[in-house]
Amino acid sequence: MIDSTSFLLTGSLVCGLAAGVIAGMFGVGGGILIVPSLLFLFYLDGINPVISMQLAVGTSLATIVITNLSATWGHHRRNAVHWSAARQYIPGCLLGAWIGSQLAAAISGKLLILMFGLFEIFVGFKMIQTRNPKESSAKLLPEKTYPFVGVAIGTLSSLFGIGGGTLSVPALTLLSGLPMQQAVGTSSAIGIPLALAGSLGFIQAGWHETALPPGSVGFLVPVAFAGIVAGTLITTPIGVRLAHSLDPARLRKGFGFFLLLVGIKLLWR
Secondary structure, eight states, X not given: OOOHHHHHHHHHHHHHHHHHHHHHHHSSTTHHHHHHHHHHHHHHHTOOHHHHHHHHHHHHHHHHHHHHHHHHHHHHTTTOOOHHHHHHHHHHHHHXXXXXXXXXXXXXXXXXXXXXXXXXXXXXXXXXXXXXXXXXXXXXXXXXXHHHHHHHHHHHHHHHTOXXXXXXXXXXXXXXXXXXXXXXXXXXXXXXXXXXHHHHHHHHHTTTOTTOOTTOOSSOOHHHHHHHHHHHHHHHHHHHHHHHHSOHHHHHHHHHHHHHHHHHHHHTO
């Protein structure tokens, strides 16, 4: 019979292989897939359900740091990272990531999940319908507002254990006017410090939790982290190549449909 450590490692590796492709293609860090997958694995492994969500989110954010480093390097080599835009969003994202990690254990997530799901569906429709951000009826925000947008991105991303791409990619295209492929690459870069701040916050928030499974570091499970990272490092470059080989309009619509599925999943969880 397979032991707990081997089970978590194997399941996490499979999860990482799938999440890496998504992260490379859409600049989302893979957390949309990682969090529900970890929740399922933790349930099968008998981990306390009271803290399983915090463990899944904290572990997901830690893996996204490594995944996005790989994705960002791949996009940077293709000149698809707008570093100036990234610097404008990152300060707000860092603050928001810390806020989200501290709120995660104190706030009921039902209303937030409902609002987040509806937001994802709205943005998904927007990205499917809009051919070019510069031709959109959406008003581009002035650059001085980007840090405030970053706070919202960081807070929600940290709460849900995602790399921020489901929020930052639409922001970079619809608000900052970046082409889709450049928005994906820039989103990956923004997600690195965002996920790092969020994961450290979850480690700190769970440091004195008494119901943690053996070997945990705060709300982080090292075995699951290792398996997911091993998988994403293999497949993230594949996702990056797909992002730059597909037609931008199709990639944009594909991401829109992806957001629709995410939103529906959140509403029907």
